Amino acid sequence: MEVSVLMIDDHPPIIEGYKSILAFNPYGYSIATTSAFSCESAYKIITTTSISYNIVFLDVTLPPYTEKKINSGLDLVAIVRKHLPNSKIVILTSHSESLVLHGIIKEQNPEGLLVKSDILPDDFLFAFDTIVKGSRYYSPSIKTIKLDSQIPTKLLDNYNRQIIILISKGKKTKSIQEELHLSKSAIDKRKAMIKDYLGIDKGNDEDILTEARKQGLI
Numbered sequence: 001m002e003v004s005v006l007m008i009d010d011h012p013p014i015i016e017g018y019k020s021i022l023a024f025n026p027y028g029y030s031i032a033t034t035s036a037f038s039c040e041s042a043y044k045i046i047t048t049t050s051i052s053y054n055i056v057f058l059d060v061t062l063p064p065y066t067e068k069k070i071n072s073g074l075d076l077v078a079i080v081r082k083h084l085p086n087s088k089i090v091i092l093t094s095h096s097e098s099l100v101l102h103g104i105i106k107e108q109n110p111e112g113l114l115v116k117s118d119i120l121p122d123d124f125l126f127a128f129d130t131i132v133k134g135s136r137y138y139s140p141s142i143k144t145i146k147l148d149s150q151i152p153t154k155l156l157d158n159y160n161r162q163i164i165i166l167i168s169k170g171k172k173t174k175s176i177q178e179e180l181h182l183s184k185s186a187i188d189k190r191k192a193m194i195k196d197y198l199g200i201d202k203g204n205d206e207d208i209l210t211e212a213r214k215q216g217l218i
Contacts, residue, residue, distance in 0.1 A: 002030045003132060004051055008042045008073060009035075009059040009092070018057065021121045027129050039065035042076055046083050053087045055111075055131060056080050060093040060104075064181060071181055074158055077108045088131050092116055095165065099217040101142050103161050115139040156197060160190050167205045168218050 005022070007015045015035050022031050034051065036042035039062045046056075058073040058080070070076060073091065080089055090112035091104055104113055112131045114124075118139040127137040159180060166176050173187050180187075195203060198211040212218045 001028060001132075002032065003054045005031055005033045006042075006045065006049075006051075006053045006056045006087075007033055007035050008037075008057060008062065008076070010037050010062050012037060014059075018124070021124050022128060025125050025128070027125070027132075029128075029132070038063040039068075039070040039072070039076060042073075043068060043070060043079060046076070046079055049084075053084055055090060055128070056084065056087045057090045057092060058110075060091060060095070066181065072158075074104065074108060077110070088112070090114060090127075090131060090137075092119075096141055097165060097168075097218045099156070099161050099212070100165060103156065103158060105138075105142075107158065110136075112137045113139060113142060115141050117141075156194070160194055163187065163190055164194060164208065164212055164218060168209055168212075 007018060009015050012035070015033075019031075019033050022029070022033075025031070034045060034049075034053070036045050042062070043065055058076055060073045062073050062076075064071040070079075077089060077091075080087055088111035089108070091108060091110045092114045093100065093104070094116045095101065096115050096117060101113065101115070104110065112127055114127060114137075118141055130137040159182065162180060163176060166179060171179070173184060176182075176187055177184055182190075191205075191208070194208055195201075198208065198215065200207050200211055209218070
């Protein structure tokens, strides 16, 4: 069986590693791969291709395409759904925080979600075969997430979740602005929304982290 794959990751060696693993699959798949290394190159392939890709692998962290306001792999999901409606989407992320993974599952609803630290060759091949055959596959670490918990999307949308994660990495407002391509006032407003959701009257970034940890978000 021939399987057409679009792989989107900003690290070419990682793509080559995935291709090598798939090339030696035991399932009899003949795999044709197209690669993209940024939101811009991915956007152009997705919107102009004549290939009906079976699977699109999407890394979350990618160089943005500011002209189209595409800042991450997650922003590409809707574009894939529109232009390649028959493609199965597999999102890859280095994040293992329940806050991030819960948001991806609820908002992007991918056919596959792989945490990079979970990926071993055999697991990757099993996930690939599972998804090709029409079932969903989530990394083992995702099974611990309570998917039925209620997280208000207006308060904890993708940007707000990223802000919490960046704060947990010690990033200050200026760095967060640059990474998310948002103004200082936008960041400040979103921090206020986050505090409101977490039940914090007043406080700083450390208070956000303390409460987020208490609630099991990071």
